[in-house]
Amino acid sequence: MDDAVPNLSTAQLNYLVAITRHRTWAEAAASLQVTPSALSQGIAELERRLGVPLFATDGRRRVPHEYTATVAHAAERMLADLDQVTRWVRAVGGGQIGRLRVGMIDIAAVHYCTAALRTFRRAHPKLDVGLTVAPTGELLGRLERNELDVAVCVDPEGSGPFDSTPLLSDALAVYAPPGVAPIGPPSTWGPWLLFPSASRTRTAIDQRLRAIGAPLVVEMESHQPEVLVEMVRLGLGWTVLPTTQAEHGPHRLSRASAEPLFTRTVSAVTRRGGAQHPAVAPFVAALVAALSG
Amino acid sequence: MDDAVPNLSTAQLNYLVAITRHRTWAEAAASLQVTPSALSQGIAELERRLGVPLFATDGRRRVPHEYTATVAHAAERMLADLDQVTRWVRAVGGGQIGRLRVGMIDIAAVHYCTAALRTFRRAHPKLDVGLTVAPTGELLGRLERNELDVAVCVDPEGSGPFDSTPLLSDALAVYAPPGVAPIGPPSTWGPWLLFPSASRTRTAIDQRLRAIGAPLVVEMESHQPEVLVEMVRLGLGWTVLPTTQAEHGPHRLSRASAEPLFTRTVSAVTRRGGAQHPAVAPFVAALVAALSG
DNA sequence: CTATCTGTTCAGTAATACTTCACAATATGG
DNA sequence: CCATATTGTGAAGTATTACTGAACAGATAG
Numbered sequence: 001m002d003d004a005v006p007n008l009s010t011a012q013l014n015y016l017v018a019i020t021r022h023r024t025w026a027e028a029a030a031s032l033q034v035t036p037s038a039l040s041q042g043i044a045e046l047e048r049r050l051g052v053p054l055f056a057t058d059g060r061r062r063v064p065h066e067y068t069a070t071v072a073h074a075a076e077r078m079l080a081d082l083d084q085v086t087r088w089v090r091a092v093g094g095g096q097i098g099r100l101r102v103g104m105i106d107i108a109a110v111h112y113c114t115a116a117l118r119t120f121r122r123a124h125p126k127l128d129v130g131l132t133v134a135p136t137g138e139l140l141g142r143l144e145r146n147e148l149d150v151a152v153c154v155d156p157e158g159s160g161p162f163d164s165t166p167l168l169s170d171a172l173a174v175y176a177p178p179g180v181a182p183i184g185p186p187s188t189w190g191p192w193l194l195f196p197s198a199s200r201t202r203t204a205i206d207q208r209l210r211a212i213g214a215p216l217v218v219e220m221e222s223h224q225p226e227v228l229v230e231m232v233r234l235g236l237g238w239t240v241l242p243t244t245q246a247e248h249g250p251h252r253l254s255r256a257s258a259e260p261l262f263t264r265t266v267s268a269v270t271r272r273g274g275a276q277h278p279a280v281a282p283f284v285a286a287l288v289a290a291l292s293g
Numbered sequence: 294m295d296d297a298v299p300n301l302s303t304a305q306l307n308y309l310v311a312i313t314r315h316r317t318w319a320e321a322a323a324s325l326q327v328t329p330s331a332l333s334q335g336i337a338e339l340e341r342r343l344g345v346p347l348f349a350t351d352g353r354r355r356v357p358h359e360y361t362a363t364v365a366h367a368a369e370r371m372l373a374d375l376d377q378v379t380r381w382v383r384a385v386g387g388g389q390i391g392r393l394r395v396g397m398i399d400i401a402a403v404h405y406c407t408a409a410l411r412t413f414r415r416a417h418p419k420l421d422v423g424l425t426v427a428p429t430g431e432l433l434g435r436l437e438r439n440e441l442d443v444a445v446c447v448d449p450e451g452s453g454p455f456d457s458t459p460l461l462s463d464a465l466a467v468y469a470p471p472g473v474a475p476i477g478p479p480s481t482w483g484p485w486l487l488f489p490s491a492s493r494t495r496t497a498i499d500q501r502l503r504a505i506g507a508p509l510v511v512e513m514e515s516h517q518p519e520v521l522v523e524m525v526r527l528g529l530g531w532t533v534l535p536t537t538q539a540e541h542g543p544h545r546l547s548r549a550s551a552e553p554l555f556t557r558t559v560s561a562v563t564r565r566g567g568a569q570h571p572a573v574a575p576f577v578a579a580l581v582a583a584l585s586g
Numbered sequence: 587c588t589a590t591c592t593g594t595t596c597a598g599t600a601a602t603a604c605t606t607c608a609c610a611a612t613a614t615g616g
Numbered sequence: 617c618c619a620t621a622t623t624g625t626g627a628a629g630t631a632t633t634a635c636t637g638a639a640c641a642g643a644t645a646g
Contacts, residue, residue, distance in 0.1 A: 005376045009302045011634085025593065038635055040594060045634085052382050061643085062593070067385045074378035078371045083298045085367035089345050092360050304603085319623060331604055333625060338603085354612085355624075592643070602633070612623075 006049040010082060013075040015042045016054070020072045025062065080146040084271065087149075091278055099128040100279045103139040103151035106225070107242055108266060112168060113152060116290035120283060127279055135223065136200050143269060149277040150284065154200055155267040164267040165284050168291050171243045171260035172205070175253040177235040183256050186214040191237045193228050196221040201264065205240045208262050229253060299342040303375060306368040308335045309347070313365045318355065373439045377564065380439075385571055392421040393572045396432040396444035399518070401559060404537055405461060406445060409583035413576060420572055428516065429493050436562060442570040443577065447493055448560040457560040458577050461584050464536045464553035465498065468546040470528040476549050479507040484530045486521050489514040494557065498533045501555050522546060 018028035019039075029039040047054050054071060055062040064072075104113060109131065121129055132142070136153040140160060143151050156162050176183060186209075195202040202221075209216060219237045222228055225245040232239050233251055240261055246253045268284045270276060311321035312332075322332040340347050347364065348355040397406060402424065414422055425435070429446040433453060436444050449455050469476060479502075488495040495514075502509060512530045515521055518538040525532050526544055533554055539546045561577045563569060 005303065005307075005372060006379060007302060007304045008375070009300060009634090010298065011300045014298075024591090026591080034634095035636060036593065037595085037637080041634075044594095050379060050382060057593095067382055071378055071382050074374055078374050079298060081367055081371050081374075082301070085364055086299060086343060089343060089360055089364050302603090317623070327603095328605060329624065330606085330626085334603075337625095350624095588646090590643100590645085593641090595638105595640075597638085598636090600633100600635075602631100604629105604631080606627105606629085608625105608627085610623100610625080612621105614619100614621080616617100616619085 006051075008046065008049060010079060012042050012046045013079055015039055016046065016072050016075050017079060019043070020064075020069070076145070080144070080271075083146045084276075088277060099130055100277055100283060101130045101132070101147065101149045102283070103132045103134060103142060103148040103153065105136055105139065105153045105266070106133055107170070107245055108152040109133045111244055111248070112266070112291065113287060116287050119290065120286045123286075124279070124282075129283075137198070140269070143271050146271060149270070150280050151269045152266065152287065153269060155265040156269060161272040162269050163272050164269045165288065166265050166267045167287055168266050169263045170266050171263045172201070172240055173243050173246070173260045174256040175232055175239050175241060175246050176256040177232050177238065178254075179235070180256075186212045189214045189238055189256070191217040191219045193220045193222070193231045193237045193239045194218055195228075196223055199223070204262065204264065209240070212261075299344075301339065301342060303372060305335050305339045306372055308332055309339065309365050309368050310372060312336070313357075313362070369438075373437070373564075376439050377569075381570060392423055393570055393576060394423045394425070394440065394442045395576070396425045396427060396435060396441045396446070398429055398432065398446045398559070399426055400463070400535055400538055401445040402426045404541065405559070405584065406580060409580050412583065413579045416579070417572065417575075422576075430491070433562070436564050439564060442563070443573050444562045445559065445580065446562060448558040449562060454565040455562050456565050457562045458581065459558050459560045460580055461559050462556045463559050464556045465494070465533055466536050466539065466553045467549040468525055468532050468534060468539050469549040470525055470531065471547075472528070473549075479505045482507045482531055482549070484510040484512045486513045486515070486524045486530045486532045487511055488521075489516060492516070497555065497557065502533070505554075 014032060015028070018032050019025060022028040022031060025039055026036050029036045032039070043054065050071075053065070054068045055064050057063075109117075117129070117131070121127075132139070132148065134142075136156075139148065139151040139153045140156055140162070142148045143162065144160060152167065155164050155166065174189065176189070189209075192209075194205060197203075206216060220231060225241055228239045228241060229246060229251060231237065232253055238256070239246075239253075241253075243255075243260065247255075268287055270280060307325060308321070311325050312318060315321040315324060318332055319329050322329045325332070336347065343364075346358070347361045348357050350356075402410075410422070410424070414420075425432070425441065427435075429449075432441065432444040432446045433449055433455070435441045436455065437453060445460065448457050448459065467482070469482070482502075485502075487498060490496075499509060513524060518534055521532045521534060522539060522544060524530065525546055531549070532539075532546075534546075536548075536553065540548075561580055563573060
């Protein structure tokens with residue numbers, strides 16, 4: 001009988017995770033800077049210690065079992081935990097200053113948080129604040145893999161292992177092309193120029209538009225609100241945007257209806273777990289102070 | 294500069310955890326079946342790879358830093374994850390049947406779930422169902438350390454990394470000694486024979502009794518409801534018990550007040566995390582079926 | 587068929603972890 | 617005060633382990 005808890009190395013877990021992230025083992029080995037031989041032997045050793053084969057051999061190709069994905073996922077989680085606590089203890093115990101990896105959705109980076117970011121950077125000159133701008137879904141994925149220390153994005157509302165601090169409410173409204181007047185009932189609205197279908201905000205938009213009976217004919221999709229604004233100004237269709245993005249800058253749109261279609265909560269989100277980068281707390285506090293004052 | 298994610302072995306994490314769980318390093322080394330020298334060198338290697346000292350040296354004694362507890366806690370979590378996924382993959386991938394470790398509070402084991410347990414064991418003859426009976430707090434602790442696969446206990450209500458499936462509502466009522474009549478207002482009740490102060494249910498009982506204005510003079514404490522029932526029958530005082538425990542068997546108590554003092558939810562609780570023992574789901578399903586039908 | 591990609595296997599070598607032994611610093615007890 | 621046990625550390629030797637490099641075998645493409 002094998003030991004209750006086998007003695008593995010993180011390198012072996014890394015092997016497994018790398019394999020799930022690359023199409024071939026050779027590619028995975030290259031990404032780890034080891035020879036394919038080392039990878040092969042490492043996985044064999046891992047299987048031996050777990051006491052269970054992780055890959056079946058189909059001809060020359062290695063095919064994972066159904067349960068292998070679960071093991072790989074657990075390995076990924078353990079490595080993320082290790083990465084998190086390592087960064088934390090180095091920042092704290094080493095007395096270092098370190099690097100704070102911040103993610104933001106575009107509207108937060110270019111509108112809501114610009115001043116707060118600048119102020120925070122000035123207050124912590126030795127802290128290297130790295131900023132990544134991406135949609136909410138991608139930011140949450142990175143947070144889960146511990147590639148970010150904190151993200152400012154749409155609140156995940158309890159889905160996934162996250163803690164969130166609400167920062168502000170963001171209203172989204174419907175905008176018609178210039179010259180459409182008077183505005184008819186929702187059944188006459190469209191066609192639409194919207195965020196891409198994969199986006200979380202888009203899902204919410206579709207839901208709300210359907211609820212009020214607007215036909216969902218989508219002409220174009222883009223992640224860039226400026227593009228959508230321009231297209232609407234050219235009369236190509238209608239759109240739904242955060243009011244701050246549509247009614248800001250030289251070319252403003254005007255609402256089809258005075259009241260917003262719906263509001264979403266923008267929050268500061270962190271990966272759940274005891275060990276956070278020590279600069280996260282002051283950073284979130286700075287955001288809260290800047291946005292409430 | 295060290296690697297982003299250092300290459301550790303689970304043995305090293307075990308060293309750190311063992312040290313936190315024993316008073317001296319020699320004791321910890323003995324518990325791991327290695328020499329003190331190996332432990333010392335292993336910790337030194339761990340510190341080297343993390344790039345941070347975990348223990349300061351005060352004379353001859355080694356004293357942990359403040360942040361060391363956090364690292365140890367993360368290590369504990371990673372080891373629990375590993376243990377969990379290892380058991381799971383061995384049960385699934387090895388085609389084994391394995392052992393299901395069930396925990397229950399006494400009332401569930403001897404009253405609510407006896408029939409369901411017997412039926413489930415008969416339906417899965419090759420599955421070794423190990424049953425541990427203990428108070429809720431202890432069961433949750435064991436669950437967190439992955440010493441149990443599932444526990445039937447008072448619902449933790451979101452505290453801790455648990456998922457829970459509600460099974461039933463359990464009413465607790467106040468019982469006076471025989472011959473006390475008529476029953477006066479709550480301010481005349483007592484003295485009390487109750488569960489021990491450390492118990493979760495006792496905390497809830499105290500809170501409710503205070504709320505209705507009953508004086509809290511506690512004569513005796515016991516974990517065993519049978520003992521409390523007997524003492525009340527002998528006229529030594531009043532008690533608060535689950536109605537099913539007090540009004541069952543040959544020597545029944547009668548309530549001081551028809552309506553229960555409060556109700557608690559008994560749930561099937563598991564440790565949160567992707568990899569569960571494959572028999573947990575059918576087991577919980579069997580409980581739900583038996584208790585709802 | 588050749589060429590190239592895949593993953594495996596087999597040496598040989600470098601790194602690593604462990605035990606044994608010796609030792610320094612603390613108690614404990616007479 | 618001096619014995620005596622105990623705690624943690626360091627050094628040497630040994631066994632295990634992990635890696636590289638080369639040779640090998642199945643698969644696929646031109």
